[in-house]
Amino acid sequence: MTKESKHAEHRFWTCSPQQTCVQLGCTMDGLTATEASERLDRYGPNSDAPAKAIGPCAPRFGACSSRFRSFCLSLASFPL
Numbered sequence: 001m002t003k004e005s006k007h008a009e010h011r012f013w014t015c016s017p018q019q020t021c022v023q024l025g026c027t028m029d030g031l032t033a034t035e036a037s038e039r040l041d042r043y044g045p046n047s048d049a050p051a052k053a054i055g056p057c058a059p060r061f062g063a064c065s066s067r068f069r070s071f072c073l074s075l076a077s078f079p080l
Contacts, residue, residue, distance in 0.1 A: 012020055021028055031039065 012023070015023070017028060026035070
């Protein structure tokens with residue numbers, strides 16, 4: 001599969017609802033209970049990606065970094 005054709009598969013927003021159903025293997029009425037159960041077994045439940053763990057210093061560093069950036073930008077605005 002080429003990079004272009006792989007990208008084209010993800011352009012679901014350009015497809016009609018009928019084309020999308022064909023690609024997903026469902027009907028406009030949705031999945032049957034049996035098909036939904038089989039897909040749940042095969043793919044697992046829908047879920048978001050797990051949250052990234054951040055250390056205890058991250059919030060402080062982020063605020064400090066933001067203030068420092070603002071300070072540098074304000075200095076850069078003064079003519080020398």
